[in-house]
Amino acid sequence: MQNVDAINSGIPAIPKDNYLTNGFSLKSWLLTKDHKRIAIMYLITISMFFMAGGLYASAIRLELLTPETDLLTSATYNKVFTQHGILMIFFFLIPSIPAVLGNFLLPIMIGAKDLALPRINLLSLYIYWIGGALTVFALLQGGVDTGWTFYTPYSTTFSNSYVMAVGLGIFINGFSSILTGLNFIVTVHTMRAPGMTWFRLPLFVWAQYATSLVMILGTPVIAITVLLLAIERTVGVGIFDPAIGGDPILFQHLFWFYSHPAVYIMILPGMGVISELISNFSRKKIFGYEFIAFSSIAIAVFGFLVWGHHMFVSGQSIYAGMVFSFLTMVVAVPSAIKMFNWTATLYKGSISYDTPMLYAIGFMGLFLIGGLTGLFLGAIGLTVHLTDTYFVVAHFHYVMVGGQVIAYLGGIHYWWPKMTGRMYSEFWGKISAMLVFIGFNLTFFPQFIVGYQGMPRRYASYPAEFQVLNIFSTAGASVLGVGLVMPVIYLGASLINGKPAGDNPWMLPGLEWRTSSPPPTENFEKTPVVTWEAYEFGEESGLDLDGARRRDQVSTVV
Amino acid sequence: MSDKHMETGEGHIGYPGYIGVFTILVVGTIFTYFSSFWDLDSIFPGANTLLALAIAFTKMTFVMLFFMHVYWSPRLIWLSAVASFFWLAIMFAYTMQDYFTRGLGVFSV
Amino acid sequence: MATHSDTHHEEFHYHAPGLQHQFEDMKQQEESVSIGMWAFLVQEIMFFGGLFTAYLVFRSRFPLAFAEASNHLNAFWGGLNTLVLIVSSLTMALAVFYAQKGNRNMQVIMIVLTMIFGTAFLGVKAIEYTDKYNTGLIPVTGWNKKVKESDVQHAGEPAKGSEGAFVLPLIETKAEASAAADDHEKPYINPNGEFQWNSGRHVFDYAIEKEKSGKAYLTAAERVGYFSNGEFDPNKYRDKIRIFYFIYFVMTGLHALHMVVGLGLMSWLLWAAFRGSFSGEYFAPVEMSGLYWHFVDIVWIFLFPLLYLLGRHFLAGGAH
Numbered sequence: 001m002q003n004v005d006a007i008n009s010g011i012p013a014i015p016k017d018n019y020l021t022n023g024f025s026l027k028s029w030l031l032t033k034d035h036k037r038i039a040i041m042y043l044i045t046i047s048m049f050f051m052a053g054g055l056y057a058s059a060i061r062l063e064l065l066t067p068e069t070d071l072l073t074s075a076t077y078n079k080v081f082t083q084h085g086i087l088m089i090f091f092f093l094i095p096s097i098p099a100v101l102g103n104f105l106l107p108i109m110i111g112a113k114d115l116a117l118p119r120i121n122l123l124s125l126y127i128y129w130i131g132g133a134l135t136v137f138a139l140l141q142g143g144v145d146t147g148w149t150f151y152t153p154y155s156t157t158f159s160n161s162y163v164m165a166v167g168l169g170i171f172i173n174g175f176s177s178i179l180t181g182l183n184f185i186v187t188v189h190t191m192r193a194p195g196m197t198w199f200r201l202p203l204f205v206w207a208q209y210a211t212s213l214v215m216i217l218g219t220p221v222i223a224i225t226v227l228l229l230a231i232e233r234t235v236g237v238g239i240f241d242p243a244i245g246g247d248p249i250l251f252q253h254l255f256w257f258y259s260h261p262a263v264y265i266m267i268l269p270g271m272g273v274i275s276e277l278i279s280n281f282s283r284k285k286i287f288g289y290e291f292i293a294f295s296s297i298a299i300a301v302f303g304f305l306v307w308g309h310h311m312f313v314s315g316q317s318i319y320a321g322m323v324f325s326f327l328t329m330v331v332a333v334p335s336a337i338k339m340f341n342w343t344a345t346l347y348k349g350s351i352s353y354d355t356p357m358l359y360a361i362g363f364m365g366l367f368l369i370g371g372l373t374g375l376f377l378g379a380i381g382l383t384v385h386l387t388d389t390y391f392v393v394a395h396f397h398y399v400m401v402g403g404q405v406i407a408y409l410g411g412i413h414y415w416w417p418k419m420t421g422r423m424y425s426e427f428w429g430k431i432s433a434m435l436v437f438i439g440f441n442l443t444f445f446p447q448f449i450v451g452y453q454g455m456p457r458r459y460a461s462y463p464a465e466f467q468v469l470n471i472f473s474t475a476g477a478s479v480l481g482v483g484l485v486m487p488v489i490y491l492g493a494s495l496i497n498g499k500p501a502g503d504n505p506w507m508l509p510g511l512e513w514r515t516s517s518p519p520p521t522e523n524f525e526k527t528p529v530v531t532w533e534a535y536e537f538g539e540e541s542g543l544d545l546d547g548a549r550r551r552d553q554v555s556t557v558v
Numbered sequence: 559m560s561d562k563h564m565e566t567g568e569g570h571i572g573y574p575g576y577i578g579v580f581t582i583l584v585v586g587t588i589f590t591y592f593s594s595f596w597d598l599d600s601i602f603p604g605a606n607t608l609l610a611l612a613i614a615f616t617k618m619t620f621v622m623l624f625f626m627h628v629y630w631s632p633r634l635i636w637l638s639a640v641a642s643f644f645w646l647a648i649m650f651a652y653t654m655q656d657y658f659t660r661g662l663g664v665f666s667v
Numbered sequence: 668m669a670t671h672s673d674t675h676h677e678e679f680h681y682h683a684p685g686l687q688h689q690f691e692d693m694k695q696q697e698e699s700v701s702i703g704m705w706a707f708l709v710q711e712i713m714f715f716g717g718l719f720t721a722y723l724v725f726r727s728r729f730p731l732a733f734a735e736a737s738n739h740l741n742a743f744w745g746g747l748n749t750l751v752l753i754v755s756s757l758t759m760a761l762a763v764f765y766a767q768k769g770n771r772n773m774q775v776i777m778i779v780l781t782m783i784f785g786t787a788f789l790g791v792k793a794i795e796y797t798d799k800y801n802t803g804l805i806p807v808t809g810w811n812k813k814v815k816e817s818d819v820q821h822a823g824e825p826a827k828g829s830e831g832a833f834v835l836p837l838i839e840t841k842a843e844a845s846a847a848a849d850d851h852e853k854p855y856i857n858p859n860g861e862f863q864w865n866s867g868r869h870v871f872d873y874a875i876e877k878e879k880s881g882k883a884y885l886t887a888a889e890r891v892g893y894f895s896n897g898e899f900d901p902n903k904y905r906d907k908i909r910i911f912y913f914i915y916f917v918m919t920g921l922h923a924l925h926m927v928v929g930l931g932l933m934s935w936l937l938w939a940a941f942r943g944s945f946s947g948e949y950f951a952p953v954e955m956s957g958l959y960w961h962f963v964d965i966v967w968i969f970l971f972p973l974l975y976l977l978g979r980h981f982l983a984g985g986a987h
């Protein structure tokens with residue numbers, strides 16, 4: 001632990017001994033057990049998958065610029081949107097915040113030297129690489145055209161594409177997610193520093209914990225489901241084949257048993273980041289800590305009870321549909337609790353509009369829209385009209401991109417100085433945050449309208465009357481694309497010429513800000529003893545934050 | 559963690575205990591084998607299934623409590639054991655509520 | 668900085684064998700490993716849970732065909748295997764017990780015994796699978812034994828080509844004996860190695876008998892699934908039996924795969940135990956492998972009644 005004077009001295013310098021300087025060979029990276037290095041390797045891989053998925057997205061948007069099928073053939077288009085979905089969901093969204101930010105920060109935030117099972121952590125990275133490589137290989141061979149949902153019997157019997165190989169890639173990748181979740185659960189239980197009680201944990205940790213529960217309880221089910229699908233496809237017989245009395249809807253049950261909770265794997269960590277950002281950039285203790293903490297757990301639990309809302313029109317019993325519809329309304333409550341608490345935290349806070357905070361505020365608006373339109377789709381009557389239209393596409397992009405991606409970007413900016421020891425350009429950060437927000441809304445808001453008017457998803461062509469809104473959408477996607485490329489540039493540039501950030505550039509009380517930036521290999525020089533509550537901005541935190549802030553202002557002026 | 563943990567040295571039932579649990583498991587296996595041939599449908603339909611599952615659950619409980627030392631384990635281990643069965647129950651129940659109510663009542667086709 | 672603090676750590680503190688750098692003490696490490704193992708088992712339960720769900724769905728939709736198919740499995744071998752696994756669970760538990768006591772020799776003996784019984788289980792499984800192969804009960808076309816019509820000498824006598832192959836006596840009950848004799852039973856001719864069902868429809872007949880007494884025995888799915896144009900359709904009935912065998916092979920296959928992994932774990936454990944790596948203070952690997960082994964045992968404790976036993980009373984009770 002850095003002593004208080006050093007933090008408050010206002011003379012930032014990058015410490016010589018940190019996790020980045022502890023070995024420069026390739027081996028020191030590939031065989032590392034350091035959670036921070038593993039997180040960095042995840043960050044690089046995930047960014048590449050994000051870019052690949054983004055390329056597919058731009059192909060989709062370009063094709064949809066005109067009503068005709070011109071840029072891509074229908075068959076290619078099917079593959080393009082499938083691959084966009086598979087890369088983005090399984091290889092970007094699910095590992096994004098847990099594997100990068102969670103991996104890097106969770107041990108530091110609880111005052112541990114590392115995750116409890118560092119070798120398992122490295123194994124999870126390798127599994128992710130193997131699953132990813134297999135998937136990319138299959139995509140290069142020709143890809144799949146089933147949609148990311150792999151619905152049977154199309155995927156088992158009729159599709160001529162590489163369902164097996166991609167399925168296997170996802171199967172393997174699933175275990176990476178399981179192992180990460182397992183590691184987090186163990187770590188939170190056994191590795192907390194002295195004084196770090198459960199209710200002193202940052203809410204980011206609570207969110208990671210809840211996510212990990214979903215990973216452990218849900219992911220194996222998708223693994224076995226994909227395995228059954230692969231077996232059925234290989235051997236030509238199985239339980240999903242209606243021709244011999246099998247039931248394709250069973251596939252949907254098993255698939256969504258995981259894949260609805262997986263939506264929470266994709267949003268809960270984002271909510272955790274937002275809780276951090278909202279409280280810290282309002283410089284105010286978060287409102288209703290326990291409510292936010294337990295709402296994460298509640299989401300993880302109730303999230304398992306609603307999967308049937310993806311199957312309202314698939315042949316599922318109407319009675320089951322009613323139950324699932326009702327429970328879907330219930331699961332909205334914990335998310336709403338979080339929204340209210342965040343809003344209450346902002347009230348009378350001294351808000352500073354730094355880049356991460358811009359993302360956090362963007363998240364609140366976008367997630368609100370995404371969440372509320374989810375209720376439209378969960379209502380068993382209305383959904384008959386909206387199923388498989390662009391309304392659904394817009395809804396889940398508002399949650400996934402407006403929620404998780406925005407939170408991920410916010411988190412990356414927020415902890416960038418901790419991860420690299422350098423400050424990025426705040427000016428370009430703000431510009432890019434605003435471009436992302438504007439571009440995103442311009443892309444996806446029109447899709448609510450065309451969807452509501454009945455434009456179906458997953459087609460390369462559409463009636464000419466929808467063209468104007470689709471042009472808006474494609475234009476927005478270009479803006480969004482620019483907004484997303486910019487961070488790569490200015491964050492990359494900050495590695496070379498960024499101002500050394502100092503240990504605590506945001507002047508915050510969290511444990512991760514009480515070690516050097518970048519942190520040493522074992523995170524703290526001495527195991528910290530926690531004597532303060534989470535988000536404590538007063539004297540109790542042991543940091544003279546006000547004084548440090550004044551000195552910081554002086555030093556930047558000079 | 560629990561003060562009844564392993565390292566206090568009483569984290570198991572000792573040699574005779576293990577043999578006792580083993581005997582129960584063997585008896586359970588033999589009993590479930592022979593009872594499966596009895597026609598218990600006269601009691602109520604599905605009585606055979608219920609009996610077989612009851613025996614299986616009993617055997618599982620003994621294996622978990624004594625062979626896997628759950629009996630001496632901290633609450634968290636109990637919790638994870640119970641939670642996994644709870645989640646299984648969710649998967650079974652919510653899937654089956656679909657199959658059992660298909661085509662019922664006014665919605666019958 | 669890490670190396671700096673590490674060396675000091677080594678110098679001034681007693682460093683327990685097997686204690687990893689991220690932990691403060693042995694207790695913390697043991698707790699972590701144990702929670703981690705249990706979390707792993709939770710995910711294993713959910714992994715098999717997907718299969719059990721599939722089983723539940725189809726058993727409840729086609730109980731008669733499932734009973735028909737299940738009755739044809741050899742419950743004796745299944746039961747024997749259950750006992751074999753239970754013995755191996757006992758020896759595994761004792762291996763942990765002796766590891767805890769620091770008794771290296773007994774520990775090694777118990778691990779060897781566990782491995783022997785584990786292998787025996789797989790052996791019995793192989794015998795059963797071979798039998799399914801010989802009788803056309805593998806649900807995959809082409810994966811069964813191929814027997815041309817010309818290979819069969821006389822109907823009712825054992826086929827010549829099967830001399831070398833191991834065929835189990837499948838007749839266990841009176842009803843099955845009479846079924847084997849009646850005209851439902853056909854000689855095994857299978858030129859393409861297809862899935863076959865030559866063992867009739869006794870459970871179905873039993874249910875139809877019961878239906879006559881006014882009880883609704885068939886499920887809604889069965890009323891559609893076994894009939895074509897109001898007539899019993901043996902091919903559709905066979906398809907449902909095929910689903911049972913598909914589930915049987917996937918479930919027991921994955922279980923056997925877990926056994927193989929378990930045996931691999933045991934080999935490593937044996938080597939480590941033989942070298943004396945474990946003591947009364949440090950035996951977590953033995954304990955964790957034990958948890959895994961017992962878990963695999965528990966899966967079988969459920970597979971045995973679900974796959975082999977349920978529905979057996981249909982035959983035992985009825986003399987028809």
Ligand SMILES: [Cu+2]
Nearest residue numbers: 260263307310
């Ligand atoms: Cu959902």
